[in-house]
Amino acid sequence: MSSETKQILTTDGIPLEVSLKKAEKKNKIRAFLLVAPLLLFLIITYIFPIGEMFMRSVDDRMVTNMLPKTFKAMEKWENLEELPSEEVYRAFYEDYKLLVENQQHGKLGQRLNKEKNGFNTITKKLFRQIKRKKIDESASLKEQINKIHKRWRNVEFWQAIKRTAPPYTAAKYLKGVDMYLAADGSIAQVDEDRRIHRILWLRTLEIAFFVTLFCFFMGYPIAHLLATLPMKYSNLLMICVLLPFWTSLLVRTASWMILLQQQGIVNDFFVMIGLVADDNRPEMMYNKVGTYVAMTQILLPFMVLPLYSVMKTISPSLMRAGKSLGGTPFVAFWKVYFPLTIPGIGAGCLLVFILAIGYYITPALVGGASGTLISNQIAFHMKTTLDWSFASAMGLMLLTGVLVIYWIYNKLVGVDNIKLG
Amino acid sequence: MALPSYTETRYRIWHYIYIAICTFVFFFLIAPLFVIFPLSFNAEEFLVFSEGMKNLDPDAFSLRWYKDMVYGTKNPWGLAAKNSFIIAIFATIGSIILGTLAALGLSSRHMPYKGLIMATLISPMIVPLIISGVAIFFFMAKAGLAATHTGIVLAHIILGTPFVVITVTATLSGFDHSVTRAAASLGSNPVNTFMKITLPLILPGVISGGLFAFVTSFDEVVVVLFLAGLENTTIPIQMWTGLREQLSPTILAVATCLILLSTLILVSAELLRRRSERLRGINR
Numbered sequence A: 001m002s003s004e005t006k007q008i009l010t011t012d013g014i015p016l017e018v019s020l021k022k023a024e025k026k027n028k029i030r031a032f033l034l035v036a037p038l039l040l041f042l043i044i045t046y047i048f049p050i051g052e053m054f055m056r057s058v059d060d061r062m063v064t065n066m067l068p069k070t071f072k073a074m075e076k077w078e079n080l081e082e083l084p085s086e087e088v089y090r091a092f093y094e095d096y097k098l099l100v101e102n103q104q105h106g107k108l109g110q111r112l113n114k115e116k117n118g119f120n121t122i123t124k125k126l127f128r129q130i131k132r133k134k135i136d137e138s139a140s141l142k143e144q145i146n147k148i149h150k151r152w153r154n155v156e157f158w159q160a161i162k163r164t165a166p167p168y169t170a171a172k173y174l175k176g177v178d179m180y181l182a183a184d185g186s187i188a189q190v191d192e193d194r195r196i197h198r199i200l201w202l203r204t205l206e207i208a209f210f211v212t213l214f215c216f217f218m219g220y221p222i223a224h225l226l227a228t229l230p231m232k233y234s235n236l237l238m239i240c241v242l243l244p245f246w247t248s249l250l251v252r253t254a255s256w257m258i259l260l261q262q263q264g265i266v267n268d269f270f271v272m273i274g275l276v277a278d279d280n281r282p283e284m285m286y287n288k289v290g291t292y293v294a295m296t297q298i299l300l301p302f303m304v305l306p307l308y309s310v311m312k313t314i315s316p317s318l319m320r321a322g323k324s325l326g327g328t329p330f331v332a333f334w335k336v337y338f339p340l341t342i343p344g345i346g347a348g349c350l351l352v353f354i355l356a357i358g359y360y361i362t363p364a365l366v367g368g369a370s371g372t373l374i375s376n377q378i379a380f381h382m383k384t385t386l387d388w389s390f391a392s393a394m395g396l397m398l399l400t401g402v403l404v405i406y407w408i409y410n411k412l413v414g415v416d417n418i419k420l421g
Numbered sequence B: 001m002a003l004p005s006y007t008e009t010r011y012r013i014w015h016y017i018y019i020a021i022c023t024f025v026f027f028f029l030i031a032p033l034f035v036i037f038p039l040s041f042n043a044e045e046f047l048v049f050s051e052g053m054k055n056l057d058p059d060a061f062s063l064r065w066y067k068d069m070v071y072g073t074k075n076p077w078g079l080a081a082k083n084s085f086i087i088a089i090f091a092t093i094g095s096i097i098l099g100t101l102a103a104l105g106l107s108s109r110h111m112p113y114k115g116l117i118m119a120t121l122i123s124p125m126i127v128p129l130i131i132s133g134v135a136i137f138f139f140m141a142k143a144g145l146a147a148t149h150t151g152i153v154l155a156h157i158i159l160g161t162p163f164v165v166i167t168v169t170a171t172l173s174g175f176d177h178s179v180t181r182a183a184a185s186l187g188s189n190p191v192n193t194f195m196k197i198t199l200p201l202i203l204p205g206v207i208s209g210g211l212f213a214f215v216t217s218f219d220e221v222v223v224v225l226f227l228a229g230l231e232n233t234t235i236p237i238q239m240w241t242g243l244r245e246q247l248s249p250t251i252l253a254v255a256t257c258l259i260l261l262s263t264l265i266l267v268s269a270e271l272l273r274r275r276s277e278r279l280r281g282i283n284r
Helices: A016-058 A061-066 A068-074 A086-101 A105-115 A119-131 A141-148 A155-163 A171-176 A196-228 A231-246 A249-260 A265-272 A288-311 A316-324 A329-357 A361-366 A374-385 A388-412 B009-040 B064-071 B077-107 B114-121 B129-143 B149-173 B178-185 B190-219 B222-227 B235-245 B249-279
Strands: A179-181 A187-189
Touching (some): A016 A171, A016 A388, A016 B077, A016 B114, A016 B129, A061 A068, A086 A105, A086 A119, A086 A141, A105 A119, A105 A155, A119 A141, A119 A155, A171 A179, A171 A388, A196 A288, A196 A329, A196 A374, A196 B009, A231 B009, A249 B009, A249 B235, A288 A329, A288 A361, A288 B009, A316 A329, A329 A388, A361 A374, A388 B129, B009 B249, B064 B077, B114 B149, B149 B222, B178 B190, B190 B235, B190 B249, B222 B235, B235 B249
């Protein structure tokens, strides 16, 4: 039997297989075209800019472009413990003169000053000498430059220039974890009293972890109650969860600021029941306590809703069966009910954790100095110090952490299972 | 939650502890919202309950801060409200159109790389807002759209579409595709089928996604803080500035209005959810 006789043909004489494949392809293209507008929009306005953040965080081409001749000449500089040759000095002088002509020399001074303290002073001195035309280009430039300031005779400053040669650097990432590239190229720790970023990372993790824990212990009982009560009561109680969920974040933060202030209602209550003295009211805002309380209340609905949607599907007869087989209510709960709610626990905890780790508004308003998180630091560098490359580096470190958690979430629960409301 | 009469005493105690915990948590969730109401009617400038208010003296209450909110000369709330509504409405329309189209494509069983594309489309919901803010700011600054309404609307479309994609995909998951095939076999073209058959059926999902997008835009402050200039101030920005500088009762008046608005949205979202479940034949 030949293969042609086996083929089934459609009415217009095309083999069925080919025809089906064609239809399949057409459907694929149609589906893709529907997704394409949003996908393109997001790639252009969102995914690429995140990539740009990465470029910005490692980009160090400014100096590379400013001192091309210097770095070329420095390739031949072998003994790094000795001052470089006349050639390097001449190349640097020529590069710098060009920068002076284009009025770019200030930027270079500032950038080199970050690499080695005191650089800005000596580049400014060199600038003045050039402006006054006091440098004789036919004589030895090494001698003349060395005479301008004693730091030019210090080899460490020339090493600093050489360190800026690579167009890309991981320095911002190291700074994010309180480390830096030492003069000899090794990675070193900053002084103990200046390690602020590591404290912030740890605090962010700590707050996110405890907020998740509080949300779990508060959310589990009420999700259970909502799932087991008759509809007409549970619908009413559900409003208590959904109304905060739909209310503006700033409104909820504002209400906590009123409640927690020193003359606020919570303190009034503590005084009334005699827990604290009236003249010794504790500070509950602008510290960690405020951040914990406000964030727990704000993120609680994100714990309750996934738990509720899982608990709703658990048949009450399972608990009854457990009890009728001789388990006490506790055993029945622990061995039957609890394991069935684990998908909901995973979803709720990871959702709350992801949201808490990137929180910005609430800590900034009620956190004070000891309650601020890594996001606040990123915003600070974006808006105040304008060190955008450092802000980008910190942002991407945070993003990596979140993506790892998201990946676990996806493996455990599946992104498609996110339920809203 | 009545207990059967044979319950042992210790389980009875546990049960009451459980009820007490639940009551406390519900109180913790909802009570903070209700502090704002009475204080926004305070006749005085302080954000504490005055003696008069505790004694329910009518003179201690006034509409002073509401008047200030509406007529106050130095108050930016009018401009902020106008901007907020314009931005949120356009962002919602954009999110609905882009999100619904994408959800239709994603629900097709012919869609290639479904997981990867879905992850990309809902990534703005997962990525911390501060990072989205930085990235979007870089883009808008380059495109010359920083400090414009267009820029903020585009930013809010980015943040709002994931909600539409998720709700519409969920609605479509229970969608009986044979009805569209029936329409096609009766000679309807795809656009007509979509308008007459698919859209009415998925409408609850589309609208509830739209509500999410609206609230996201209306409540969004992190990204706007990077993008907005003086002209594009929104209600959240004004509240943020107010809360940072000085907590004034006018903010509480605004907050009360926002709570009323969110109650309205909650009710519509609930009604839509029920309608959607009824349409999809999910019975509980």
